[in-house]
Amino acid sequence: MGLVCLVGAAYSLLAAASDENESHRERTLRILKQQDRIIERHDARGSRLEEMQDQALAGLLWNESMEFIYEALGALALPAGPSYGNEYTEPRFARLNDYESPEALTDIYLKSHAVHFAVEHNHECLVVQEPFDYPFAKRLDWWEVAFDNGEVADLPDISPGPFSSQQGRYCIVDYPVDHEAEPVALKGEFFTQLPDNVVALEFSAEDIGSTKSASGIDVTLVDMSEYAYVIEVNEAQSDALPLRDHDIVGEAISANGRYVSRNSNRSEPLAYYLEFEVLLDDLVDRLAAGELDEEQIRQEIMAYREEWAQEEHIHYKAFGFNGDVDTARVTLLARSEDAVEMRQEINASVFSRHALITDEDAVSSLLYFDRPVYDDRxxxxxARSDYDSDELQSLIEVRKEQRRREYLQDHEYGDRVFFDYPAVASDLFIDSLERYQKPGKEGVRFFDAEGNRIALPADHEQLYRFMVSRVEYNPDTFPEYPARLEVTLPVQTAPDIxxxxxxxxxxxxxxxxxxxxxxxxxxxxxxxxxxxxxxxxxxxxxxxxxxxxxxxxxxxxxxxxxxxxxxxxxxxxxxxxxxxxxQGEIEVIKLKMDTDLPASIEEQESALEA
Known part of the structure; x- marks a missing residue:
């Protein structure tokens, strides 16, 4: 019954032990312990199944257990947050603001594909370049290439064949026409079903439990943590067609106003996985007692899934992100019976640098696109050109990561402190690998819990090192366990672009x-x-x-x-x-970054248990 107490409410984002005042570190440690417990029970279940007399039925339950553990570990990890801190992205639907309608956006998208002619690994290749990420579900199949001598050749979906295709690259392995001919166009077919209405709703942590409505669709913010949120979508009162899974899009906006990239999503409550484990253990017990046959196992698992199946008009969605979630933004793509379906052939011209070299007058005819696609970086x-030292002192985000020693290679460091530079225009000129210069001999200093500086040997590579934008260290190898870190960082800035x-x-x-x-x-x-x-x-x-x-x-x-x-x-x-x-003049400024360091994972786990 140990795991049952973790189940909690069906729509809880975190396990029942969660507390609204729980820190990210505490939540992460608790989730790691839950994952360890699930792995232990999975291994124990496997050992019992190996001893079963009926290995056919044991194999059936083992397959269910394997499928369960991958899904459950992923579901538990969702609220834990990113491993390496904030990763930003562009708003998925921002380009809708650039054009008068989804149809106009689609027209620009279709007419703005570029195909580049290049030589890769001794093969002549056609490389497809999209103008932007299309925001709606689509299918785009390239099926034919045209040559300048009037001949055409089919593009197979997969090799072998005259063409080898991989991720938008079509490489000519065996020339299907006269080798003197050059490809001039790539042809294909595009299909999408456009929404009639694109509805966006925003929530903050203060809105947990509240419902917002649009176009007859109710969206309730069920739960929200630092890096994730859960919603329930109820379309019982909507006259639109039923929402599909990809018609519900979850995005997150951080406190600085930038969109955070998404790292995961799931469509079942966490309790679904935790209670399914209880069922698996019960089935193993009954199989060991000779009380089950194959039909009973399949029926009970099917009955469990049907019991958890949501009503057709209710959707549960949980989204996890690579950074802090200040605002949850939910976009619904509503369709009616009259929704526009677009099926259109696409003909993209091939750009060849060789053509420019041989014909200077070809400049204006090659890659000619007269309708705008905007660079919204x-x-x-x-962004600002750059920041001064006072601003950077508060804008540089300090992140800490801890890893268990048993999971590390000999040359790896267990703990890391990252110094994330804010996005600035000078990023165009100063590579992230060069933003920070290596601190001097006295530039990195560690202190114990009493505030005393820890004396370290001159050869400190086994204890710590500075890499690019982070300090990596092995706290267990220090004379005293480090509790605070001071780093004097020389930073390259370009404030006057x-x-x-x-x-x-x-x-x-x-x-x-x-x-x-x-x-x-x-x-x-x-x-x-x-x-x-x-x-x-x-x-x-x-x-x-x-x-x-x-x-x-x-x-x-x-x-x-x-x-x-x-x-x-x-x-x-x-x-x-x-x-x-x-870039203008480069200015090197020195920042003194002072941050507390976390206690050991073992000490934090002991504190949680206490």
Whole structure:
């Protein structure tokens, strides 16, 4: 009966032992203990089944136990949060704001595919590039490639065949036509069913237990933790078609306003898994007593699942995220009987750099996209260039990770302290591997629980090391267990990014716009004449008439007779102005980061048990 007490309410996100004041560390440790307990019971169940006389029935229960343990461990892990801290993403449905309707968005999506001709592993390949992540469920099948001599060849779903396909790459293994012919287009078919209504509802932790409604659909926030939330969707009063699983989309917004990437979701309450384990143990007991046959086992498992099956109009969803959840955002994709179904052939032109080299006049006809797709990266349109030392002191997120020693390799460190830099525009120029310089000899200092500095040997590699943006250490090897860490971090910043803007009427010499192509002839273009520095990293951007950044399709550099490169940047949409960015002066500032360190996992577990 030990596990039964953990079951709690059917719609509880966490196990019944959860407390609203429980810290992330306490919750993680408790979940790890629950997982250990489930693994132990699974192993014990396996040992008993190995001794059964009827191995056919024992194998049936063992398969159920194996399926259960993978699902249960994943379900328990959902509220535990990320291993490495906040990971951000773009809002899934943000691009709906760029176009007048889902149909218009779909039209742009279909007409903006680019196919690149490249040589990979000695094979000529066609590489498909989507303009953006399509926000709705879709099917897109490429089935034919056209060549410039008028011939076509089928694309099989899988190799072997003249083409080998893998993740949007179609490599020509055995040329199906005259080898002198070049591929010019990739053809396929697209299908989707668009929603009539896209409904977004937002909840905070204060809304736990409350219900919000839209279009006859009720959404209740059942539970919410630091890194996850649970909802119940009831569409009993809706006139729309029944919601499918992918019609319920869970997203999360952190306290800084950025969207956090999702790492998991499930459609059954946690209690479903915990109570199923009780059933498995009972079935093993009865099989050992000779009280079961195959039909009874299958019937009882089916009956259990049917008992837990939700009513058709009720949906349970739990979402876990790679970072803190400040706002839960639930989007419902409602459809009616008249929902638009789109089935359309797609014909994407193949871009070949070779064609540009042999025909300079081909620039404006290759990869021509006149309708805009916007570059909504946060570091372009929302972020600061960089921050000063006072701001960084509070904006750098300090995260801590602990791992059990028995799960580590000899060369690995058990505990880690991460220093996560905020998103800034200077990320374009300063690689994350170079943002922090290695602290000096006195730059990393550990202290014990009494506040005394721990004296460490000069050769400290076995105790700790600094790697990129984190301190890794083995606390068990220290003379005294470390309780606090001070790190003096030299940080590279670029607070004064230089941004020069030029309209189409005032482009610098050597720069021209042809359709959606920005062309830079370095034989005549001078950074100095444009008010910029030469010999430093530069980025070229384009804006349309709405003053929004256009997303780049691709860029290439071509040789010229002068020996100077001719660069070509293709954009989705027609530029009305361009911007050239340079990093400006690099400033190195020193930050003193001071943070408490967690007690050992064993000590924390003892405290929880107490």
């Amino acid at each position: 946060y570091i372009l349109d929302g 230089v941004k020069q803007r030029f309209s189409l009427e005032a482009l610098p010499e050597g720069i021209e716009i042809e359709g959606n192509a920005l062309i830079i002839d370095h034989a005549s273009f001078s950074f100095e004449a444009a008010g910029l520095e030469s010999g430093t990293t530069s980025y070229f951007f384009a804006k349309d008439e709405s003053e929004r950044y256009l997303q780049e399709v691709t860029n290439t550099s071509l040789p010229t007779e002068s020996g100077e490169a001719r660069e070509i940047y293709y954009f989705y949409g027609l530029p009305e102005s361009i911007e050239i960015w340079q």
